[in-house]
Amino acid sequence: MKLLNQSMTYLSVSILAIVTLWATVFYFNMLSEIKSSIDEGLENHKRVIIKNAQQDHTILTKNYFDESFFTIEQIDKNQALSIKDLYLDTFLNMQDADDDAPEAEPVRMLITAFELDNAYYKLKVANSMVEEDDLMQELLYDIIWLYICLIVAIIFINNLVLKKLWTPFYNLLHQLKDYRLGKTKNLPQVQTNTKEFTDLQNAVNTLLQHTVATYEQQKKFIGNASHELQTPLAIVTNKLELLLEDGNLQQTQAENIAEVMAIIERLVRLNKSLLLLTKIENKQFLEHKTISLNKTVNNSIQDYQDIANFKEVSFRYTEHDDLGVKMDPALANVIVSNLFKNAIFHNYDGGTIAIDIAKNSLTISNTSNTEKLDGKLIFNRFYKPNHNTKGTGLGLAIVKAISDLYGFKISYQYNNNRHSFKITFPLTA
Amino acid sequence: MKILVIEDEPQLLKNIKESLEKEKFIVETATDYPSAIDKIFIYEYDCILLDIMLPYGNGFDILVELKKKEKNENVIIISAKDALDDKLKGLELGADDYLSKPFHLAELNARVKAVLRRQKMEGKNTIKVANVVLDITERSFMVQNKAVPLNRKEFDILNYFLLNKNRLVTKSALAEHVWGDHSDGADNFDFVYYQIKNLRKKLQPSKAEIEIESVYGVGYKLVVI
Numbered sequence: 001m002k003l004l005n006q007s008m009t010y011l012s013v014s015i016l017a018i019v020t021l022w023a024t025v026f027y028f029n030m031l032s033e034i035k036s037s038i039d040e041g042l043e044n045h046k047r048v049i050i051k052n053a054q055q056d057h058t059i060l061t062k063n064y065f066d067e068s069f070f071t072i073e074q075i076d077k078n079q080a081l082s083i084k085d086l087y088l089d090t091f092l093n094m095q096d097a098d099d100d101a102p103e104a105e106p107v108r109m110l111i112t113a114f115e116l117d118n119a120y121y122k123l124k125v126a127n128s129m130v131e132e133d134d135l136m137q138e139l140l141y142d143i144i145w146l147y148i149c150l151i152v153a154i155i156f157i158n159n160l161v162l163k164k165l166w167t168p169f170y171n172l173l174h175q176l177k178d179y180r181l182g183k184t185k186n187l188p189q190v191q192t193n194t195k196e197f198t199d200l201q202n203a204v205n206t207l208l209q210h211t212v213a214t215y216e217q218q219k220k221f222i223g224n225a226s227h228e229l230q231t232p233l234a235i236v237t238n239k240l241e242l243l244l245e246d247g248n249l250q251q252t253q254a255e256n257i258a259e260v261m262a263i264i265e266r267l268v269r270l271n272k273s274l275l276l277l278t279k280i281e282n283k284q285f286l287e288h289k290t291i292s293l294n295k296t297v298n299n300s301i302q303d304y305q306d307i308a309n310f311k312e313v314s315f316r317y318t319e320h321d322d323l324g325v326k327m328d329p330a331l332a333n334v335i336v337s338n339l340f341k342n343a344i345f346h347n348y349d350g351g352t353i354a355i356d357i358a359k360n361s362l363t364i365s366n367t368s369n370t371e372k373l374d375g376k377l378i379f380n381r382f383y384k385p386n387h388n389t390k391g392t393g394l395g396l397a398i399v400k401a402i403s404d405l406y407g408f409k410i411s412y413q414y415n416n417n418r419h420s421f422k423i424t425f426p427l428t429a
Numbered sequence: 430m431k432i433l434v435i436e437d438e439p440q441l442l443k444n445i446k447e448s449l450e451k452e453k454f455i456v457e458t459a460t461d462y463p464s465a466i467d468k469i470f471i472y473e474y475d476c477i478l479l480d481i482m483l484p485y486g487n488g489f490d491i492l493v494e495l496k497k498k499e500k501n502e503n504v505i506i507i508s509a510k511d512a513l514d515d516k517l518k519g520l521e522l523g524a525d526d527y528l529s530k531p532f533h534l535a536e537l538n539a540r541v542k543a544v545l546r547r548q549k550m551e552g553k554n555t556i557k558v559a560n561v562v563l564d565i566t567e568r569s570f571m572v573q574n575k576a577v578p579l580n581r582k583e584f585d586i587l588n589y590f591l592l593n594k595n596r597l598v599t600k601s602a603l604a605e606h607v608w609g610d611h612s613d614g615a616d617n618f619d620f621v622y623y624q625i626k627n628l629r630k631k632l633q634p635s636k637a638e639i640e641i642e643s644v645y646g647v648g649y650k651l652v653v654i
Contacts, residue, residue, distance in 0.1 A: 230509035234531030238444035245597040254645030310620035
């Protein structure tokens with residue numbers, strides 16, 4: 001849920017609560033204010049009636065409510081003494097403009113007693129009052145309107161102001177999403193005066209800088225280590241070559257030396273592969289040319305013909321289209337070459353390799369004795385399902401690294417007992 | 430033929446010296462930038478093997494100095510840095526070839542000879558051994574003045590062997606030279622044997638006085654019968 005929506009939810013719930021509470025308090029306050037105001041009127045009315053009664057005794061016999069809204073009834077002294085001024089809410093039959101017949105309407109009534117010429121009287125004075133349900137209804141409508149107005153205003157303010165305030169944040173987030181270690185050159189940068197966001201940006205950038213530094217160090221280390229190995233490897237290789245050349249060796253000694261040389265060859269290959277990987281990751285291949293993959297594949301078929309013949313592996317090459325790709329020619333060779341090597345060396349005698357070029361993809365598949373491989377691990381460095389193979393375990397990792405460098409998609413599939421690698425190139429307009 | 434090897438790693442220097450001396454070259458050595466500069470400007474060499482990373486300086490500066498003094502010795506760069514940039518820079522500064530470490534001695538030998546041959550060649554670039562002639566420019570092979578057709582690979586193999594006459598050529602050195610990186614990761618280099626067998630089949634009937642011998646199953650050696 002977006003922050004904006006979340007804050008909206010919280011705000012609308014709490015505003016609903018506040019408005020409801022406020023409305024209740026307001027209702028009772030208003031009601032008591034109205035009542036006390038009416039009560040004062042009734043008190044005044046009482047005094048006027050008593051005063052009038054002193055002059056006009058006829059009033060004292062008025063025992064029903066008429067337009068003057070009071071009744072007087074004679075009572076005995078004891079009764080009179082027990083009466084205290086009492087204000088109460090009650091109903092009287094009245095008819096007003098919106099009523100067809102007289103009906104009970106709420107009134108405020110004062111019941112009191114007074115003495116006049118040694119006689120005691122009970123006085124009831126009434127005054128019509130607001131209808132509570134009307135008041136409540138009216139208030140409810142107002143509250144609902146107030147609530148709607150508030151929510152609309154908040155949505156508006158949220159969308160306008162908060163969105164504007166959060167823009168740097170979303171901007172930073174967007175840049176972070178696109179950030180790729182070792183690929184993105186610039187650190188995420190947003191223009192903002194908001195302290196929280198500048199803090200966030202600084203924290204993120206410090207973290208990124210540290211990560212980038214570690215990453216660079218790691219890369220450099222692999223590169224340096226491989227470089228440092230080159231000279232010792234050269235010395236050992238050459239020493240053994242000289243030793244073999246000098247002769248005077250027994251066959252078994254020579255065979256042992258040959259085995260050592262083969263191991264060193266492997267080391268040399270491994271080292272070269274590591275260097276190549278480092279170079280790819282350091283983007284040391286900068287030549288950008290549109291090259292014909294059809295041609296690259298053709299060349300590779302020729303280059304590998306002898307080795308394939310020896311393994312009795314045959315090529316089946318299908319060109320559905322001309323595939324031109326923009327990349328470094330050396331790396332194009334490496335990709336095709338590594339996939340070829342892979343297809344030849346993991347094949348069995350008499351097997352086949354099918355190469356298929358379509359509009360934007362290159363597929364190389366081969367027969368093999370090995371079962372389906374783990375598509376997730378296959379491009380990992382040093383992944384060797386058969387530990388007895390003499391490969392470096394880096395061939396496919398290199399293909400993957402190059403694909404990543406140029407944004408190609410590489411996938412592995414196992415169909416009809418064939419291992420198949422497909423590189424999909426982005427369509428260029 | 431005098432060759433100067435400029436290399437700071439003593440063991441490697443010793444190997445190179447030993448190998449080149451087998452070819453009857455006179456080999457002198459320098460292990461750092463100042464001594465290299467001294468030797469270059471006092472003596473004349475037919476070929477200089479130059480390491481890029483040197484104590485007190487670097488190989489590129491030596492190339493610059495050579496150019497300044499208008500000395501046109503053949504220079505082959507030997508470097509642990511297999512970077513294309515370095516290679517291009519070196520060649521641009523006047524080096525004749527570039528060999529990255531680690532290398533096979535047979536490869537170094539072939540490169541040195543190829544460079545020296547290019548310098549000497551007057552219109553014709555041929556290798557003559559016993560009764561055979563290999564014409565590099567025409568890519569033809571003659572035995573007793575009779576042309577023997579070779580395919581591309583066979584020609585390259587024979588060329589490599591002739592440059593390494595009487596020297597051990599390991600299968601892997603041969604595979605790397607002829608098939609390049611494509612031979613990398615091969616289970617073994619047995620496929621090389623097929624090509625050698627074919628080449629032998631062409632040499633014997635044409636009465637060539639050369640022969641490709643097997644050496645301990647590790648490699649081969651071309652000898653004059």
